[in-house]
Amino acid sequence: MSRLSTLVAPAAGLLFGAGLALSGMIDPAKVLGFLDIGGSWDPSLAGVMAGAIPVTALFYGWTRRRGATLAGQPVPRSPGGRVDARLIVGAAVFGLGWGLAGLCPGPAIADLALDRRIIPFVLAMAAGLWLSRRLAGRWWPAG
């Protein structure tokens, strides 16, 4: 890893964590309100995707046009692959967990800075991630 990559990593983390806190995504109550379209729906988190996706796309386009990263490496090819059963099953299992507690990985890890009651979730998530990678990967390779 270049020195520049090592500098940008904590900066990106800082921006990402600030964005999660500013939008309210760090609070499961806010996330569950966004997911509750049949109840008292709080659509405000749609703004997160509306803000994040175009900005990310601009940077992706800029990087590809430059033909190299700022660290001087060739731009890696976009991961491709087909929509397969493993992707769909994984997304469904993730959605179930997300809906049960209102926590996806980023906010859960960011919440470690705010409330130690989040620790069991993060440990269970790490165990699940480890299991799926080490065991499932053997008999069900990623597409």
Add this chain to the structure above:
Amino acid sequence: MVSGLLHGLAGGLLIGLACGLFFLVSGRILGISGLAGALLGRWSAASRDNLLFFAGLLAGAALVARPGLVLALASPNRLILAGLLVGVGVGLANGCTSGHAVCGLARGAKRSMAATLVFMAVAMLTVALGRTL
């Protein structure tokens, strides 16, 4: 409600900036589950950067979170069950909200569109069922 949307949008801009800068500099996709999963494996050249990313993530959240915010967390048993499901799910799907719903959609990846539709729909259904049960 308007202020909520504006906060969401502003937060989204910061998240987009984070994902964009990360790719511009290092050429890597900023997916939280990918970076976390890599830390669970063997130590590599990227591991230090990943750790620094997470240190920044915690610092950013702590700096900007409203003072006195009390998180509405589920019971410990439900947190453990949900955490396991989230971990297994994002491991199988090779990505979560950041890797698929932000970075993947930003580059128009078919797999990310499919994953985002499925996990949003299932999460909304889970909340709806939980409310009626």
